[in-house]
Amino acid sequence: MLIINDLTKKYGSLTAVDKLNMEIKKGEFFGLLGPNGAGKTTTVKMISTLTPKTDGDIIIDNNKMDRNLTAMKKRIGIVPQQNNLENEMTAWENLELHGCLYGMEKGSRRKRIEELLDFIKLSDRSNDLVRTFSGGMKRKLMISRALMHQPDLLLLDEPTVGLDAAARRSMWNLLKKLKNEGLTVLLTTHYIEEAETLCDRVGLINGGSLVEMDTPEKLIEKVGNFVVEYFDNGEIREDFFDTRRDAAMFAADLKGDTKIRPSNLEDVFIKLTNERVGG
Structure with a gap:
């Protein structure tokens, strides 16, 4: 249209x-x-x-x-x-x-x-x-x-x-x-x-x-459906994975606090532009 x-x-x-x-x-x-x-x-x-x-x-x-x-x-x-x-x-x-x-x-x-x-x-x-x-x-x-x-x-x-x-x-x-x-x-x-x-x-x-x-779903799939957040050298880092199992296996080898969560469009935006959407 x-x-x-x-x-x-x-x-x-x-x-x-x-x-x-x-x-x-x-x-x-x-x-x-x-x-x-x-x-x-x-x-x-x-x-x-x-x-x-x-x-x-x-x-x-x-x-x-x-x-x-x-x-x-x-x-x-x-x-x-x-x-x-x-x-x-x-x-x-x-x-x-x-x-x-x-x-x-x-x-x-x-x-x-x-x-x-x-x-x-x-x-x-x-x-x-x-x-x-x-x-x-x-x-x-x-x-x-x-x-x-x-x-x-x-x-x-x-x-x-x-x-x-x-x-x-x-x-x-x-x-x-x-x-x-x-x-x-x-x-x-x-x-x-x-x-x-x-x-x-x-x-x-x-x-x-x-x-x-x-689509939101396909944009998220392009970076990975799950993200692992963790501290490394005083900074929050993020790694993306297609499955929760892969994310959990990666997180198991990390020291300190980690968080596994579903990826969202902000993750996609940051991955592509190195900037946050905000809001």
Whole structure:
């Protein structure tokens, strides 16, 4: 559904995104995982046309994306990293405004708002001012607003950043529902567990470049399914193994404290870039 060819963004001498290439299939929940400053948000802004690209192509269903093509932009819903709701308006009014801006008829708007508020379990707060909402409630309302005009592609830029653990998991449950409904989603995150829990495939991005791309399971298999952590000369070291048995045999010959655990996407990222994702 979404094809990105040599997508590049430069700010003077700084290259924020460097010849990015990837393809997201219809109905896929795709994650861009990387540390802050890796180019994730810039990529999302270029796809949504909020930021002009320096070079490359963004193609949706064989049509090149152009910021002047209103019909194309209507196919995209975006949830930015920063809260941009109207805090002095109610939840209902925020969704109503979005529907009006996208030319939805009054009857269709009302029905869609009722569906979405029920979906995020905020029907009982529909007439409350957004400024009275918790951070998690605001995030859910932002997702509903992005879904208001029924887009084909949903862009989620760090949707759980700043939320506590309970609110984050509540958000994951909501996003899993979208995944089960077959919506095409591009998620950016620096949370390892978020990418592993939600994404069908993950692209590891660092310094504006795509480092590796595959399913979480296959990415982990590339470094080894289990890791042994141990101290050596005052430093924590890690060795990877395909099976727990191999890891245990290696650990048995070590002196001092050791830990055997399943590998995760952060291990993959560190192995490939010598940097941590963070979060």
